Amino acid sequence: xxxxxxxxxxxxxxxxxxxxxxxxxxxxxxxxxxxxxxxxxxxxxxxxxxxxxxxxxx
Numbered sequence: 245x246x247x248x249x250x251x252x253x254x255x256x257x258x259x260x261x262x263x264x265x266x267x268x269x270x271x272x273x274x275x276x277x278x279x280x281x282x283x284x285x286x287x288x289x290x291x292x293x294x295x296x297x298x299x300x301x302x
Contacts, residue, residue, distance in 0.1 A: 247275050 248258045265275050 247272055247279070251276075251279055 248261055252258045252261065261275065261279065264270065264278065268274075270278065
């Protein structure tokens with residue numbers, strides 16, 4: 245969970261990633277990869293609707 249605290253400032257984003265990590269059994273490395281993928285997919289502050297990351301974070 246320190247990854248979430250270190251990389252995300254918005255509580256809503258932290259909650260979404262934490263829920264997705266629990267639901268999908270993500271390791272720390274998988275959580276970092278999901279965050280990195282979302283950073284590259286971001287448009288107007290949220291991942292594009294068609295990306296894998298966006299689907300996981302809904």
